[in-house]
Amino acid sequence: MIWIVSFVVFIMLASALAVLLLPNLIAAVAASSVVSLSLAVLFALMKAPDVAMTEAAIGAGLSSLLLAMALRRLGLWQLDKEQESK
Amino acid sequence: MRNISSLLFSGGLAFLLLVLATQLPFGHTSMLLGNDILQAAPDEVGTGNIVAAVLLAYRGIDTLGELAILFTAAASVGLILGQRSNHSAKRDKTITESHFITSRASDLMMPLLIIVGFYIIFYGHLTPGGGFQGGVILAIAFFLPVLTRPGTTIDHGMITIIEGLAGAGFIMIGLWAMLYGKPFLQPFFDTFLGNGIFGSLWSAGTLPLLYLAVGLKVGAELAGLLVTISEAPAAEVERT
Numbered sequence: 001m002i003w004i005v006s007f008v009v010f011i012m013l014a015s016a017l018a019v020l021l022l023p024n025l026i027a028a029v030a031a032s033s034v035v036s037l038s039l040a041v042l043f044a045l046m047k048a049p050d051v052a053m054t055e056a057a058i059g060a061g062l063s064s065l066l067l068a069m070a071l072r073r074l075g076l077w078q079l080d081k082e083q084e085s086k
Numbered sequence: 087m088r089n090i091s092s093l094l095f096s097g098g099l100a101f102l103l104l105v106l107a108t109q110l111p112f113g114h115t116s117m118l119l120g121n122d123i124l125q126a127a128p129d130e131v132g133t134g135n136i137v138a139a140v141l142l143a144y145r146g147i148d149t150l151g152e153l154a155i156l157f158t159a160a161a162s163v164g165l166i167l168g169q170r171s172n173h174s175a176k177r178d179k180t181i182t183e184s185h186f187i188t189s190r191a192s193d194l195m196m197p198l199l200i201i202v203g204f205y206i207i208f209y210g211h212l213t214p215g216g217g218f219q220g221g222v223i224l225a226i227a228f229f230l231p232v233l234t235r236p237g238t239t240i241d242h243g244m245i246t247i248i249e250g251l252a253g254a255g256f257i258m259i260g261l262w263a264m265l266y267g268k269p270f271l272q273p274f275f276d277t278f279l280g281n282g283i284f285g286s287l288w289s290a291g292t293l294p295l296l297y298l299a300v301g302l303k304v305g306a307e308l309a310g311l312l313v314t315i316s317e318a319p320a321a322e323v324e325r326t
Contacts, residue, residue: 049214050137053206057222062308065226066163069315 005045012038025076026068033064131273132290133211141216142296146260146271153253153303160307164314184234192234199227207301211290217297221304228305229312239317245310252303259292259299271296 015034022028036059043052071077127139141149203223210216231238260271268274273293287294 050135050216050219053215053219054222057219057226061226062222065229065312066315069312073315073318 001045005042008038008041008045012042025071029064029067029071032067033060036060036063128284131293132284133293134284135211135213135216137214138211138216138290138293138297142271142293142300143273146273146296149300150256150260150271153256153300156304156307157253160311164311184236189234192230196227196230199223199230203227203301203305207298208287208294210297210301211293212287217300218304221301222308224301224305225308225312228309229316232313232316240309240313242310242313245306245313249303249306249310252299252301252306256296256299256303259296263292 012035015031015038018031019028019035022031036055040052040056040060043049043055068077123140123144124136127133127136127143131139131143133139133143203220206215206220206223207217210220228240232240263272263274264270266274273291273296
């Protein structure tokens, strides 16, 4: 149990760092979605399935969709450097 | 200098949180009300899921306020990010057909997501889940075709009608309880709805109806918000 929890926490910390360090904004949105998804796994492990479902639906699904839409709206939607230079 | 001060600030905050966290007994409840609710809820409200009993019976007005907050937030985000423009005709020419796998996957996922969303709403008083989670899943289900086929839209009038009816329905069920001499928004069983057997789908009185109204309102609101934002034109990159 403790090993599973520490593994999930490690994934959360790594993807939270990736949000800060990734230069690609879409990849950063995906990484923030990974943070929410592993938080949902933690909630499910700690026997809070209601909160886990909310976190998975809103945190991982809806908010990353909303962030991606906002990126597109602001004109920051660039897949990668090669495609931009084409 | 600014970096150092922000580092100091966040370090201090982390220290304070750490001190607080070491004082707390982890996993032991310090709330006395929770135990009372756990024991009284199956008899008083008749739900298998205690969270639903707290959300809609003991804290029903909180849920009403939550719906109002969600409505305000969705309206303001739609106002700021989703400005309509008259460039939509120009945008229609540049629609790119999405990939085969993406569009077929969305066709396959949409009915499944609708079933899962309604399941979570209808069984909200028995199993984990409920109106909010199911509503979000419904919103994503109806947004999927818009995401994969950029030409399609959802009728905004329909979304507004569903949202208004669901919100009015929530308040009407609350007023209906007052008609029988109960407090506003209290779920009740002793009318023609019947009490039902504890743990069956048809139980807990009007609470499933309240949850259905919450789910439809959340779903319609979020679907409308997502569609409004996706219809807004992408900004031209001028600075780079």
